[in-house]
Amino acid sequence: MRSRAARRTLMGLFVAALVAASYLFWMAESRIRTETQAARDFDQAVRTASRAVLDLRGAQQAYVATGQGDEFWIAKVSSSLSSLQEALVGLRVQAQLSEGHAALDAVTATLQDFEQMDRRARDYARNGQKLLASDLIFSDGFEKTEAAVTALEQTRAAELAAREAAIRQDRRRQVLAAGAAAATGLALMLALLPLPSGLHSAQALSFMPEALPEPASAPGHELRLRPALPSTERSVQKEVVHAPATGAATVDLGPIASLCTALARIADTRALPALLERAASILDAPGIVIWIADPDGRELSPIVTHGYPPHLMTRLGTIGRDAENVTASAFRTSLLQTVPGDATSSGAIAAPLLTAAGCVGVMAAEVRHSGEKQDATLAAATIVAAQLATLVGPPSIRAHSRSEAAGTSL
Numbered sequence: 001m002r003s004r005a006a007r008r009t010l011m012g013l014f015v016a017a018l019v020a021a022s023y024l025f026w027m028a029e030s031r032i033r034t035e036t037q038a039a040r041d042f043d044q045a046v047r048t049a050s051r052a053v054l055d056l057r058g059a060q061q062a063y064v065a066t067g068q069g070d071e072f073w074i075a076k077v078s079s080s081l082s083s084l085q086e087a088l089v090g091l092r093v094q095a096q097l098s099e100g101h102a103a104l105d106a107v108t109a110t111l112q113d114f115e116q117m118d119r120r121a122r123d124y125a126r127n128g129q130k131l132l133a134s135d136l137i138f139s140d141g142f143e144k145t146e147a148a149v150t151a152l153e154q155t156r157a158a159e160l161a162a163r164e165a166a167i168r169q170d171r172r173r174q175v176l177a178a179g180a181a182a183a184t185g186l187a188l189m190l191a192l193l194p195l196p197s198g199l200h201s202a203q204a205l206s207f208m209p210e211a212l213p214e215p216a217s218a219p220g221h222e223l224r225l226r227p228a229l230p231s232t233e234r235s236v237q238k239e240v241v242h243a244p245a246t247g248a249a250t251v252d253l254g255p256i257a258s259l260c261t262a263l264a265r266i267a268d269t270r271a272l273p274a275l276l277e278r279a280a281s282i283l284d285a286p287g288i289v290i291w292i293a294d295p296d297g298r299e300l301s302p303i304v305t306h307g308y309p310p311h312l313m314t315r316l317g318t319i320g321r322d323a324e325n326v327t328a329s330a331f332r333t334s335l336l337q338t339v340p341g342d343a344t345s346s347g348a349i350a351a352p353l354l355t356a357a358g359c360v361g362v363m364a365a366e367v368r369h370s371g372e373k374q375d376a377t378l379a380a381a382t383i384v385a386a387q388l389a390t391l392v393g394p395p396s397i398r399a400h401s402r403s404e405a406a407g408t409s410l
Helices: 004-064 070-094 098-126 130-192 197-206 253-264 269-283 312-316 326-333 375-389 395-409
Strands: 287-293 299-306 337-339 347-355 358-367
Touching (some): 004 070, 004 098, 070 098, 269 299, 287 326, 299 358, 326 337, 326 347, 326 358
Antiparallel strands (some): 287 299, 287 358
16 A cells, blocks of 8 residues: 555554554453452452351350350340341442342341340340250251351352453453454554555556456467578577666667667567566666557557566456556557656656557556656667567558458458
8 A cells, every 4th residue: 555645544543443442451451350359358258247157156055055154145146146237238239149139138037037046045044944045056046057158158159250250251352352453453554565566567557457358369469570580690699788777867778779689680479578678677677568459459458578477467458548547648649658656666668669550559667766757768768669669560460461361261
């Protein structure tokens, strides 16, 4: 992605997603701390109430113990009952489950029954009827205090389980928030990655039409070569061509002259890719595409490329004569067209292939180091395109040749 406005928008979305995820994570962490502390407090309060019930049982059993003062333990039991009832009220406020409320209500009712039973045990103990007091204390008293302890333990287990479930739910929310932020960041990072330079520039020259492309070998898109020369003359001169220095304002004419000579002597299309490589070196072009017009001059098709993946010709497809890009514009106007480069992409030159019959195609070259703004590079591209045009037959001649061939076959 190369648009600054789009980059800023995506960055804003990422920041917003990060802030939202951080807020959700913080809220979940706050709830976890609150639930953890509440569970700890509730557990401690229940354990304290259970110990108070056991102390209550022991104080009541002292009624019938030898050598104990009855009034002291009666006062102790009364005080413990009052403290337990207050503790149960506090536990009911802390409890969240309806089952916990019901269990605490059952504990309160049990203690009320215990209090009534305790009054009778006190009367027996004060009147010296230790046997009857013992029967009440060690049967009904033990049973009721045991039921109260059991109900408190069940309440504690249920409440802690519910709070643990709430904490796990908040942990899952934290994981989801962090995962969503990470996924958003990864998606935005992938969206901000620039396209490969070659593919981007090639698409900029052709605009990638939606229609399915025609094969590069379709009739009307062939290269016309002159008759084969003697084998002694067919060899293409090999020469090391050095690209111009970065920012150079001139182009060495020697390599251009050598290339034009080699293009004029070409007898086999298999030699063309090597010559395009030399042309690319002269123009400081990482990629070149040769577009050839169909016999009716309505569209252009890529015939030969250099510097791009092999499957690019299939992806490029054809360009209509009236397409909104520099390649079609160069074909329509028969004038050299350029695309300025920027900090993230190279520039481009579209040079028409001109013959006596008109424009028969376009040489589209992606150029580095602001070559599209240098007169020497533009002139070199024009010279190479002019020489390439001699290899392409005029559309009308190609169509006429095929008509004659069809008539002969009939």
